[in-house]
Amino acid sequence: MLLRDAEASNGRASGGDVGIEVFMLKRTMNAAFVGGFYVFPGGVVDAEDGGTDIETLCDGLTDANASAQLGLESGGLAFWVAAVRECFEEAGVLLAEGVDFADPSTADRFSGYQHAIHDRTATMVDICRSEGLTLNVSQVEYVAHWITPHAEPRRFDTRFFVTRMPDGQTPLHDDNETIDSEWMRPADALRRQASGELQMLPPTMACLGFLEPHTTVGEAMAAATSVNGPPAMLPVALVNDGKFVGLLLPGDDGYDTALAGVLATTATGLTRP
Numbered sequence: 001m002l003l004r005d006a007e008a009s010n011g012r013a014s015g016g017d018v019g020i021e022v023f024m025l026k027r028t029m030n031a032a033f034v035g036g037f038y039v040f041p042g043g044v045v046d047a048e049d050g051g052t053d054i055e056t057l058c059d060g061l062t063d064a065n066a067s068a069q070l071g072l073e074s075g076g077l078a079f080w081v082a083a084v085r086e087c088f089e090e091a092g093v094l095l096a097e098g099v100d101f102a103d104p105s106t107a108d109r110f111s112g113y114q115h116a117i118h119d120r121t122a123t124m125v126d127i128c129r130s131e132g133l134t135l136n137v138s139q140v141e142y143v144a145h146w147i148t149p150h151a152e153p154r155r156f157d158t159r160f161f162v163t164r165m166p167d168g169q170t171p172l173h174d175d176n177e178t179i180d181s182e183w184m185r186p187a188d189a190l191r192r193q194a195s196g197e198l199q200m201l202p203p204t205m206a207c208l209g210f211l212e213p214h215t216t217v218g219e220a221m222a223a224a225t226s227v228n229g230p231p232a233m234l235p236v237a238l239v240n241d242g243k244f245v246g247l248l249l250p251g252d253d254g255y256d257t258a259l260a261g262v263l264a265t266t267a268t269g270l271t272r273p
Contacts, residue, residue: 026180041090048123050078060138080137091171141224146203151237186211
């Protein structure tokens with residue numbers, strides 16, 4: 001989730017209508033999964049996002065610390081690197097030290113890098129080494145963990161992160177995987193979803209709900225820092241006569257019983273998070 005202060009970005013006078021905005025992308029209608037839905041920049045963790053020397057390219061976060069936050073034995077830093085890479089690939093925003101996008105030649109060169117990342121002809125490691133960059137992973141906070149319900153044919157184990165939009169850059173959808181983009185106030189995004197104007201998945205809505213109370217990016221980032229290892233959210237899909245009728249979330253009445261029933265009837269090896 002890329003955040004900016006709405007007042008500063010919209011040029012409003014002090015004391016006006018303040019708040020924060022989050023950058024959202026509309027997935028292509030032809031996508032195999034949730035086509036046309038509004039999402040945050042993101043994707044899968046690639047093998048190239050990790051490695052024994054990845055720490056040397058990251059600012060202020062070790063693999064041990066990152067893994068501890070995610071509840072993993074190792075390899076956690078790759079999730080932060082993937083978040084930075086996907087943000088660059090899908091939105092054209094690079095969270096790194098050592099690059100000045102005010103220089104037109106630099107902007108053109110990094111536009112080429114963005115396409116190379118998408119085409120898998122280059123990795124973030126390649127770009128960092130070529131340009132002498134350090135990834136600003138210490139400014140990226142881990143705030144949520146969602147796992148797709150067992151009833152879904154396509155399942156994902158997804159971590160959500162939040163950071164401040166860097167100065168001097170302008171995000172834009174890639175016109176490939178995403179076909180539209182917009183800065184939105186969290187409350188407005190949720191209102192538009194409720195009215196049917198925008199389509200979103202429950203984890204996206206939950207993350208917007210986390211952002212909604214905060215009036216500045218600093219306040220939202222402080223709240224994100226205090227999350228400190230969010231629990232895994234594994235919804236249980238409610239089905240009646242073969243039709244989906246809703247979701248039960250951890251803490252809802254009947255959730256534990258419903259989850260136990262799902263685990264008892266699904267494939268061996270699926271466990272509660």
